[in-house]
Amino acid sequence: MLFGKKCCRPMMGMNQAPMMDGCGCNQQPAMECPVVEPTINKCVEKEFYHEVPHVCPVHTHVINRHIYKHTYTPQYTCSEENQIINLDNHGCCGNNNQF
Numbered sequence: 001m002l003f004g005k006k007c008c009r010p011m012m013g014m015n016q017a018p019m020m021d022g023c024g025c026n027q028q029p030a031m032e033c034p035v036v037e038p039t040i041n042k043c044v045e046k047e048f049y050h051e052v053p054h055v056c057p058v059h060t061h062v063i064n065r066h067i068y069k070h071t072y073t074p075q076y077t078c079s080e081e082n083q084i085i086n087l088d089n090h091g092c093c094g095n096n097n098q099f
Helices: none
Strands: 010-012 018-020
Touching: none
Parallel strands: none
Antiparallel strands: 010 018
């Protein structure tokens, strides 16, 4: 019953001395009014880990270099020509006919 009534509120009197408001606390001298302590604030830190999938595209470009080294091997050829020169002393008959 004591806590159901809003009792034990200090009031300031004429001489500024606190006095009880007379709502029930003074009627039960064996019971004292509860003292309300300052609020204790508790801080709870929570950590939430989230897995965030990332797609990392990797593209490979292959360059095929075809390198041609040119070598030169000489191939020698040879040609020949036959010329015929007739030296005719006009034969034994003395003919001046030349063919």
